[in-house]
Amino acid sequence: MTSLVTASNVSKRYGDVRAVDNVSFEIEKGRIMGLIGPNGAGKTTLLKAVLGLTDFDGQLSVLGLDPFRQRKQLMQNISFIADVAVLPRWIKVTQLLDFMESTHPNFSRKRAEELLSRTKVRKDAKVRELSKGMVTQLHLSIITAIDAKLLVLDEPTLGLDIIFRKEFYGNLLSDYFDGERTILITTHQVEEIENLLTDIMFINEGRILLDSSMESLPENFVELTTSGEDADKARRLGPIHERDVFGKKVMTFEGVDREHLARLGEAHTPSVADLFVAKVKGAAA
């Protein structure tokens, strides 16, 4: 497989704060990677580095380019929705399409119009007349009408209601993703995207806590619900995290044989959200 993004020892400091701290990872072509972390974890800074919007220490190659030095070339094959996705409020939808057509070589106006025709966004409307959900639809229509090799979405559904959120990911899968393109999404609402990801990274305090394919999570992580003597036995196997639920102990294990654990209680694969908590608290302990 070909790697589309390769980061080695990437760091970014703001004064004394290490927003991104010695991070290395790869994203392969055709994958949907979820970058999961709380606010202030370094997600946006890392994305900025990938997009060439900030300088950094270390090595980073995106589509074979150095994002900071070759940003112009990079931008032709990459598209991006920021978490502070702002479109000028005075601009008309048609003017926005004119602008995109004149500035972006890989933008298809026909495609954008086709996508927009399925929404309630009228072409003669101004951005300020649109609801937040409609602005996001407009944004997605424009962004997915760019024939890009990498699409970066930073909290794309923040502030949207559940219907728009579901529609957003549904449209992304039906209109954009074709198995060739690659998507990098950040979110802190992991439940709504976990089943559409192929890969997942956890980031906290600038560091990567987990970098795994979704497929291999069940092999590596087990959540065990147990109590009494079995709980003591399980604890000796070194859980990365333990919590109390209704008088029972729920322990998360990494790299411990599932069958062995199943003899000590009920063994499940943890949800991504629970796993995230376990990894973050486990790393702090």
Place this chain on the structure above:
Amino acid sequence: MDPKWNEDVPIYRQLRDRVVAMILEGVLGDGDALPSVRNVAAEYRLNPLTVLKGYQELVDEGLVEKKRGRGMFVNDGARLQLLKDERRRFIEKEWPQVVATIERLGLDTAELLEQVTQKSDAGDKND
């Protein structure tokens, strides 16, 4: 709108089971097209590879056929094949348990059979 996924069974497996149930119930008949991978992925917000993997199971079991560029179609006789499998499973796995229960409770088999026949006769008349 959203299916409830069982966390302990891989989603691709649950998709496979759903299609099998649809074939058994006759919702999908011989030669019918399966919903496209893209549609299922979008509808349930699943990775397309997950959907493809579920469909591939059905192909491997000989229930579904992939036609290039056109999608997946239910094979002729898929329902009969599934029924055969289900019947065999019932005879081998469930029936011995039923027999054991009948014996344990000392039920009269002739009487039981009569009841079943009466019921299906009544059912026939209603058809």
